[in-house]
Amino acid sequence: MSAPEAPEGEVVPLPVAPVTEGAAPPGFQPRSEAFRRFMVAPIVVAGLLFAATGALVFAAWRGGSAAGDRVVMRFSGDCPERGMVAVRARAEAIGLGDPSMTEEGGVISLTATLPGLPDDRVAVPALLVRQGRFEGQGPAGVVITNAELTEAQIRLDESGLPYTWVGLRPTGVEAMKALRAADPEGSLRIRIDHEQPTPRPNNIDLEDDGLRVLTSEGPTELRMREAADRAILLQAPMVDCELVVQDVVSANP
Numbered sequence: 421m422s423a424p425e426a427p428e429g430e431v432v433p434l435p436v437a438p439v440t441e442g443a444a445p446p447g448f449q450p451r452s453e454a455f456r457r458f459m460v461a462p463i464v465v466a467g468l469l470f471a472a473t474g475a476l477v478f479a480a481w482r483g484g485s486a487a488g489d490r491v492v493m494r495f496s497g498d499c500p501e502r503g504m505v506a507v508r509a510r511a512e513a514i515g516l517g518d519p520s521m522t523e524e525g526g527v528i529s530l531t532a533t534l535p536g537l538p539d540d541r542v543a544v545p546a547l548l549v550r551q552g553r554f555e556g557q558g559p560a561g562v563v564i565t566n567a568e569l570t571e572a573q574i575r576l577d578e579s580g581l582p583y584t585w586v587g588l589r590p591t592g593v594e595a596m597k598a599l600r601a602a603d604p605e606g607s608l609r610i611r612i613d614h615e616q617p618t619p620r621p622n623n624i625d626l627e628d629d630g631l632r633v634l635t636s637e638g639p640t641e642l643r644m645r646e647a648a649d650r651a652i653l654l655q656a657p658m659v660d661c662e663l664v665v666q667d668v669v670s671a672n673p
Contacts, residue, residue, distance in 0.1 A: 486515055486516055486517030486532070486533040486534060486535050486536065487517075487533075487535070487536040488533060488534030488535050488536035488537065488540055489533070489534050489541070489670060490517070490531070490532070490533045490534075490670070490671040491531070491532070491533075491534060491541065491668050491669060491670055491671055492529055492530070492531045492668070492669050492670075492671050493529070493530045493531075493532070493544075493545045493548070493665065493667075493668050494527055494528065494529050494530075494665075494666040494667050494668075495507065495527070495528040495530070495545070495548070495549055495663050495664065495665055495666060496526055496527050496528070496663070496664055496666050497526070497528075497549075497659075497661055497662055497663035497664060498661045498662065499659070499660065499661035499663075500523045500526050500527070500528055501523070502657075502659065502660065502661070503528055503549075503659055503661065503663045504521055504523055504528055505657055506552070506656050506657045506658070506659045507521070507528060507530060507548050507549070507663075508521060509655070509656035509657060510547065510548050510652055510653070510656045511530060511532060511548065513651075513652045513655060513656060514535065514544065514547070514652060515535060516530075516532035516533060516534065516535070516544070517532060517533030517534075518532065518533060519531065519532035520532070527666065528663075530548070531671050541668050542668075545665045545668055546665065547649055547652065547653070548663075549659070549663035549664060549665055550613055550653055550659070551613055551658060551659045551660070551662075552566070552612070552613065552653035552654060552656060552657075552658045552659060553565075553566065553611075553612070553613055553658055554566050554569060554586070554610075554611075554612055554654055554658075555610070555611045555612075556608045556609070556610050556611075556620075556631070557608070557609040557610075557611070558599045558602075558603060558606065558608060558609075559602075559603055559606060563595045563596070563598075563599050563608070564588070564592055564595060564596070564608070564631075566654070566658045567589075567591075568588050568589050568591055568592030568595065569586050569587065569588065569589070569592070569654055570586075570587040570588065570589055570630075571586070571587045571655060572584055572585065572586045572587070572650065572651040572652075572653075572654035572655045573585045573587075573651060574644070574647045574648055574651050575632075577632075581635070581640065581643060582635060582640070582643050582644045582647040582648075583632050583633060583634050583635055583647055584632075584633040584635075584647045584650040584651050584654070585627065585628070585630050585631070585632060585633070586630055586631050586633060586654055587628070587629060587630040588626070588629055588630055588631065593626065593629050596608070596626060596631075599622060600622040600623070603622055604622055604623055605622070605623065606621075606622050607619035607620055607621045607622055608620040608622065608631070610631075610633060612633070612650055612653065612654070613653075615650075617633050617634050617635070617636075618634045620632065620633075633650060635647050
């Protein structure tokens with residue numbers, strides 16, 4: 421049915437179909453199941469990305485099984501007893517298979533099955549001996565250290581990208597409140613060993629009484645690896661001395 425013609429200079433409203441209560445307005449068709457699936461696809465993809473791009477270190481850390489070479493890793497340093505505590509905790513967090521440790525003459529020997537990453541003979545020992553020192557600095561100096569941390573997790577941001585979340589003890593929460601009040605336009609400068617992640621603006625609220633530690637720019641797989649490494653480091657005790665990797669050799673059959 422065509423619209424009625426109007427005399428020149430007058431506007432005649434177009435006929436509008438009546439709307440039944442509960443029905444979609446004219447011109448707006450109910451969303452199909454396919455459309456709803458399309459709209460939720462980014463959420464699903466983010467979840468799959470989280471599960472698939474963490475490489476084997478993250479998969480093992482979450483409870484997967486190690487499927488790489490069985491090796492003996494030897495470390496030395498000035499604090500073998502304290503070093504063993506941190507190395508053992510990190511080995512368990514990574515998910516190394518059937519780990520066993522000994523210490524003799526200041527040398528720590530760890531026999532374990534590696535996750536199966538292409539670079540795990542280098543990457544895993546290097547992660548095990550890092551100090552894991554966390555420092556959050558404000559204008560007046562360090563306000564957050566490992567002593568204020570309760571736990572570390574991998575989380576996804578609103579875009580589905582990974583980051584490391586670190587929980588704070590009440591003393592850490594109060595320190596952050598004081599920093600934000602004293603320097604609301606400033607930021608918390610974070611350092612994890614030699615790494616300096618993006619500073620955290622003070623005008624952002626704490627997340628579940630904790631801090632986001634952002635990863636470097638780059639492919640999602642590398643971001644996930646970095647987030648996982650940091651979570652493993654900060655969840656385990658800090659090594660307060662220098663440990664070095666002596667060698668990595670294949671274990672006897």
